Amino acid sequence: MPFNGLPHGSVPRLERPGPLREQVYQALLDLVGSRSLRPGQHLVESELAARLGVSRQPVHEALQRLSSEGWVDLRPAQGAFVHEPTxxxxxxxxxxxxxxxxxxxxxxxxxxxxxxxxxxxxxxxxxxxxxxxxxxxxxxxxxxxxxxxxxxxxxxxxxxxxxxxxxxxxxxxxxxxxxxxxxxxxxxxxxxxxxxxxxxxxxxxxxxxxxxxxxxxxxxx
Structure with missing residues (x-):
């Protein structure tokens, strides 16, 4: 099943061992950079976690970090969205x-x-x-x-x-x-x-x- 317009397999499952938090962050950053995750696109933690083969916690932490760096917008009661610059x-x-x-x-x-x-x-x-x-x-x-x-x-x-x-x-x-x-x-x-x-x-x-x-x-x- 596609995830938010992504073809199956476009989000790689992460290999372990390694710094999982950093791997998840880098994977999401690369997806934003390649525009596989497009500006304005809604990011659902559970779906991202399933595609990456990890729990929701490192995905949540990665989205928080991406938000602090300006790549993701966190909107109250709506969730996370890929940042779209003005x-x-x-x-x-x-x-x-x-x-x-x-x-x-x-x-x-x-x-x-x-x-x-x-x-x-x-x-x-x-x-x-x-x-x-x-x-x-x-x-x-x-x-x-x-x-x-x-x-x-x-x-x-x-x-x-x-x-x-x-x-x-x-x-x-x-x-x-x-x-x-x-x-x-x-x-x-x-x-x-x-x-x-x-x-x-x-x-x-x-x-x-x-x-x-x-x-x-x-x-x-």
Whole structure:
């Protein structure tokens, strides 16, 4: 029998032993991320527990955690629902994304390694090749890895973690259009290689400020 529109077998039964609470949390998070559980969808603890092959308690705990992180809405007398972002929330996410990535670009240009610059170039070439081959998934993956690499070169683990969290939330609801991005990526690489932190900031700010128009809402699964 399908569960809330999910085909049978799409929710894996969890293997033990292991940290069951964490396994349940990660399984539900992955289902939200893949849109197997869609924005606005009602989440019934007993049904989720049956599909995952666990008791209701770890499911309840996972939903509480997902709620605290903004992935699930808990509504009194109604239950749990997959969070559906408002337009205002989305705008705020993109503003924060621009702030974090602009600062990351500045720090990356302050003292980049030759290996890091080479890695950025390789990722850019990978993305360009994916676009040329009309490989949307490959281009999106290369784009995400490119931005993560810039944050890694920034050398600030806290900044990189915050940026990854924001990016992760954005990508759960929106799919980037990246065919326009690679010339800007090349310009950013040049600024970082030249250790021109002011230019790197300008390029990244320009690159991300209109990102809202490059991330259309993801279609329902």
């Amino acid at each position: 337009g205002e929330e989305t705008d705020q996410l993109f503003v924060v994304r621009t702030l974090l990535e602009t600062e990351g670009a500045r720090l990356a240009a302050a003292g980049p390694s030759a290996e890091g610059i080479e890695r950025l170039g390789e990722l850019c070439a990978t993305g360009e090749a994916a676009v040329a081959a009309d490989d949307v998934d490959g281009a999106v993956a290369a784009n995400a890895t490119f931005h993560a690499c810039v944050m890694e070169l920034a050398g600030n683990a806290v900044l990189a973690d915050l940026a990854a969290r924001v990016e992760n939330r954005v990508r759960r609801y929106y799919t980037p259009i990246v065919h326009q991005a690679w010339a800007e990526h090349r310009e950013l690489i040049a600024a970082i290689a030249a250790r021109d932190d002011a230019r790197a900031q300008r390029v990244m700010r320009a690159h991300t400020k209109d990102a809202r128009t490059r991330f259309p809402p993801r279609p329902a699964a």
